[in-house]
Every structure is written in C-alpha cells, then in structure tokens.
Amino acid sequence: MTAAAAARKPNWFSRLAHPGRFLAWSRLVVLPLAVLTVIVFAIGLWFAFFNSPEDYQMGDMVRVMYIHVPNAWLSQFVYATMTASALGTLVWRHPLADVAGKAAAPLGAAFTALALYTGALWGRPTWGTFWEWDGRMTSTLVLLLIYLGIIALWRAFDDQLRAGRVVAIVTLVGALNLPVIKFSVDWWNTLHQPASVFTAEGPKMAPSILTPLMVMMAAFTLLFATLHIVGMRTEILRRRAETMARQAALAAGDAG
Amino acid sequence: MEHAVYIAWAYAGAAAFVAALSLWVVWDARRVARRLKALEDRGIRRRSAGSAP
Numbered sequence: 001m002t003a004a005a006a007a008r009k010p011n012w013f014s015r016l017a018h019p020g021r022f023l024a025w026s027r028l029v030v031l032p033l034a035v036l037t038v039i040v041f042a043i044g045l046w047f048a049f050f051n052s053p054e055d056y057q058m059g060d061m062v063r064v065m066y067i068h069v070p071n072a073w074l075s076q077f078v079y080a081t082m083t084a085s086a087l088g089t090l091v092w093r094h095p096l097a098d099v100a101g102k103a104a105a106p107l108g109a110a111f112t113a114l115a116l117y118t119g120a121l122w123g124r125p126t127w128g129t130f131w132e133w134d135g136r137m138t139s140t141l142v143l144l145l146i147y148l149g150i151i152a153l154w155r156a157f158d159d160q161l162r163a164g165r166v167v168a169i170v171t172l173v174g175a176l177n178l179p180v181i182k183f184s185v186d187w188w189n190t191l192h193q194p195a196s197v198f199t200a201e202g203p204k205m206a207p208s209i210l211t212p213l214m215v216m217m218a219a220f221t222l223l224f225a226t227l228h229i230v231g232m233r234t235e236i237l238r239r240r241a242e243t244m245a246r247q248a249a250l251a252a253g254d255a256g
Numbered sequence: 257m258e259h260a261v262y263i264a265w266a267y268a269g270a271a272a273f274v275a276a277l278s279l280w281v282v283w284d285a286r287r288v289a290r291r292l293k294a295l296e297d298r299g300i301r302r303r304s305a306g307s308a309p
Contacts (some may be wrong), residue, residue: 121266125259234285248300
C-alpha cells in the first residue's frame with residue numbers, strides 16, 4: 001500500500017464511528033451493557049444498605065452520598081462528553097459528533113436534576129437547609145439551566161445539521177461553567193464540603209465508604225453509557241426517517 | 257435508621273427518575289423504529305440504499 005493510499009484509509013475510530021457501522025456494532029452491545037448495569041447496581045445497592053458503616057459525623061445519611069456523588073459526577077462528565085462532541089462537530093465535522101451531543105443533553109439534564117434533588121435531601125439533616133445560594137449549588141443549578149437551554153435550542157431548528165453547529169458553539173461557551181463547579185468549593189466560602197474523591201492526593205475516605213461509592217459511580221456511569229448508545233441509535237434512525245419522508249414528499253410533488 | 261425519611265425519599269426519587277428516564281429512552285427508540293418501518297412499508301428507501309422497486 002502506498003503512503004497516499006494509507007493516508008486516505010480511515011483509521012479504526014473513524015470506521016467504528018461511521019453512522020452505518022455504529023448502528024451495526026452498537027446493536028450488539030446494548031443488551032450486554034444493560035445487563036451489566038443492572039448487576040453493578042445490584043452490587044452497589046447491596047453495599048450501600050448492607051455493607052457500609054455509618055459515617056462518624058453524618059451517620060446513616062452517608063447512604064445518600066452513594067447516589068448524590070455519582071449523579072454530581074455524571075452531571076459534569078456528560079457535559080464534558082458534549083464538549084468533546086462539540087469540538088468534533090466544529091473542528092472535524094464528524095457525522096456522529098452532533099448525534100452524540102444531542103443524545104447526551106437530556107441525560108445530562110436528568111443526572112444534574114438528580115444531583116440537586118439528592119443534594120437537597122442530604123443538606124437538610126446535615127446542614128439544616130435544603131438549599132443555599134453558595135458557589136457549588138448555584139453553579140450546578142446554572143449547569144441544569146444550560147442543559148435545558150441546549151435541549152430547547154435543538155428543538156428550535158428544523159435543519160439539525162445547522163442546529164448542530166449553533167449548539168456546539170453554545171456548548172463550548174457553557175463549558176466555562178465546569179471549572180467553576182469544580183473549584184467553587186475552593187474559591188468561595190461554602191457549606192459544601194471540599195473535594196474528597198477526585199483530589200491530587202487521592203480519595204480522602206475510608207475504604208469501607210469508598211468501595212460502595214465507587215461501585216455506585218460505576219453503575220450510574222454504565223447506565224449513562226447504555227442510555228447514550230440507545231439515544232444515539234434513535235437519533236441516527238430519526239434523521240434517516242426524516243430524510244426518507246422528505247424524499248417521499250419531493251417525489252410526490254414531482255409526480256403531481 | 258437515623259434520618260430514614262430523607263434516605264427513603266432520596267432513593268425512591270432517584271429510582272423513579274432513573275426508571276422514567278430509561279422508559280422514555282426506550283419509548284422514543286420504539287417510536288422512531290415504528291416510523292421508519294412505516295416509511296419502508298410504503299416502499300420509500302433512502303437514496304443511498306437504492307430506489308424502491
């Protein structure tokens with residue numbers, strides 16, 4: 001093979017990410033991924049309720065942490081995924097990039113809403129309040145509003161390719177909120193505790209509490225992966241259906 | 257269990273939310289699959305898949 005031919009040949013990632021190929025291989029992984037998600041959730045819930053000690057300060061409320069922290073993690077991880085997709089749309093014009101971004105937005109909004117909901121229920125007995133306008137909570141609420149704005153923007157355009165470029169720019173601007181969320185607990189006085197899982201020195205927790213937390217984080221991340229793949233498949237097929245309906249309408253117009 | 261009400265609301269709310277989200281994703285996938293099949297049953301094909309007989 002010549003160097004020019006080798007350069008023209010798409011790499012393995014491009015081949016996997018081609019919409020047609022993606023539909024073929026993703027069909028095979030959805031069910032195993034869903035089963036794995038259920039198994040890891042079962043293990044995580046067993047740890048959370050039957051194999052986790054009470055925390056020395058917050059007692060049994062530590063069990064709420066096992067669902068709050070994974071959702072808080074996903075609220076930012078999903079947005080980071082959307083940011084990578086936005087770059088894929090704007091820089092490489094990858095056909096699957098805006099599909100990935102669009103499918104992730106409602107999932108990210110749901111995980112962010114869950115992080116706020118579980119955080120409020122964790123806050124009431126430990127801080128004495130459901131809500132406080134501090135840096136971490138306010139910036140997470142802003143993240144939810146950004147997600148909702150992006151979902152509304154997708155729906156505002158009939159031309160989804162044009163929508164993809166506009167949404168990609170908005171997504172990149174919204175990504176400025178991610179470091180604000182991450183470092184809000186260091187920059188401002190806050191009720192929210194500082195980072196205790198993702199720190200430069202490693203997690204600051206006892207293994208008996210860290211283990212259930214990590215298993216639940218894996219379970220929620222697998223849930224996101226499963227729902228994201230199904231959502232991407234749906235979006236590709238939706239675009240196919242819209243193209244076919246348009247072709248049929250044009251053909252009917254020509255015949256008439 | 258201390259603060260059992262808060263723990264129960266947190267887990268019940270999360271379970272309901274995750275179930276609703278999962279059902280919505282599956283419902284949307286089935287709805288689009290039905291629409292695609294209805295178009296194909298009418299003999300409509302994508303241009304790249306070749307024209308209808």
